[in-house]
Amino acid sequence: MHIPVLLNKTIELLDIQPNDVVVDGTLGFGGHTSEMLKKLGAQGVLIGLDIDQAALKYCETLFKDQKNVFLFHKSYTQIKEVLETLKIAKVSKILLDLGLSSYxxxxxxxxxxxxxxxxxxxxxxxxxxxxxxxxxxxxxxxxxxxxxxxxxxxxxxxxxxxxxxxxxxxxxxxxxxxxxxxxxxxxxxxxxxxxxxxxxxxxxxxxxxxxxxQEFENIKQFLDQVLDLWMPQGRLAILTFHSLEDKLVKKFIREYEKKGLIKRVNKKVEQTTYADAKKNVRARSAKLRVVERI
Ligand SMILES: C[S@@+](CC[C@H](N)C(=O)[O-])C[C@H]1O[C@@H](n2cnc3c(N)ncnc32)[C@H](O)[C@@H]1O
Incomplete structure (x- = not known):
């Protein structure tokens, strides 16, 4: 249905711990979420958001037995509102896998x-x-x-x-x-x-x-608020598929790195290998950047 892009690298760089509070802002068909859940313990929480009802319905069935998964039909730009509903002040790990799902x-x-x-x-x-x-x-x-x-x-x-x-x-x-x-x-x-x-x-x-x-506006809106919602030592991973998307992420990283608020986890941007890109055309232009809150 949808092959998750740079799956292993994303999970490795996010370094999910058993008690993490994780937001998957672009749930899709739960490919990345499923892997993150394997690393979360019973005290960990996973919050999944998607604006596509079909994706959300699919994930509701997929994760129906998981007591620590909370799914919302919301945009990742509404992350603050969602956390307020759950009475959570800050989260430790965030993933955005932008663009379209294969579905x-x-x-x-x-x-x-x-x-x-x-x-x-x-x-x-x-x-x-x-x-x-x-x-x-x-x-x-x-x-x-x-x-x-x-x-x-x-x-x-x-x-x-x-x-x-x-x-x-x-x-x-x-x-x-x-x-x-x-x-x-x-x-x-x-x-x-x-x-x-x-x-x-x-x-x-x-x-x-x-x-x-309004995809680029959404990214800007999200980046404008994310620092307030993300706890020290927490990590943010963003997978982009368009050069302008990546430019927005790079600008954000440069600005807050200079201010000493975040640091890069991967110094060099992660991209798909030739073999992976052959298996999954969607992955060809993918770029993964991961940063840590200081
Ligand atoms: C590339 S897919 C994610 C795939 C997912 N990581 C997986 O492994 O199955 C991107 C998803 O993000 C969703 N999306 C796009 N813009 C969004 C937004 N502003 N807020 C929440 N979800 C969004 C799309 O509907 C789509 O399902």
Missing amino acids: QLDSETRGFSFQKEASLDMRMDDSKKGLTAKEIINQYSEADLERVFREYGELYNCQKFVGNIVHMRKKALIMNTTELVDIIKKSFYFRNKRRVYIKTCAQVFQALRIEVN
Whole structure:
């Protein structure tokens, strides 16, 4: 269903102890959580959060017999509120494994994949009425569309593509992934290379997903509050899959390292091996950074 990325390295660097209070802010299908639970004793606590109801339901069944597991349908940006509910002031270990689960990517209905015909939705929180990719494509101004594709998709030559979107949506609303893929095909030159075509589609879909779910804003919000919720000698592990995500994490580490509030656990960023990346394409761009609270 979902192969956890850099699983052993993450667990090793988090150094889970039996009485730890752990937050897995991106529960997914419980891959990392299951391993962390093996190291926790009866006095340890695990708090799991996810905004995807399907992931949460799956984990509720998976961990139903574990008395020390507390699961919430909440964003990791709401970590403070969750800890207040549980009357916990500070936690010792935190994990964020950002991005999409394979289950979400492979969904036939949620519009995350350019290879599956589905409505342009892309909300990770499927219970919400928030912004959808369809609204972005059909309502954003030309300048805003360019910003999204350039900043989040790293598509620096997207003017023709955006022009074509605006032209097509005047005739009829762009409703599904196939219609968007048709516009991509008309807008970029792939040099007859399937690899280039796939990369371009992935960049377009990634940019929309990041905007729909406000992914970078969420990371910033989380990093702004995490120092107050995290006890000395506690560790924070963040797995990123996008260069801008990693940049935000690096900036946070540099700033608070200078202030003497945190130190790096891994001096060199951890990345997947060639063999692992071959087994799990999603893992290719993964970067793991772990820091300790001083
Ligand atoms: C890469 S998956 C995590 C996989 C998990 N570590 C595992 O091994 O199964 C990322 C998960 O984070 C969730 N997610 C994304 N943004 C979130 C947010 N702001 N708050 C909570 N969960 C979020 C997604 O719904 C998805 O299930």
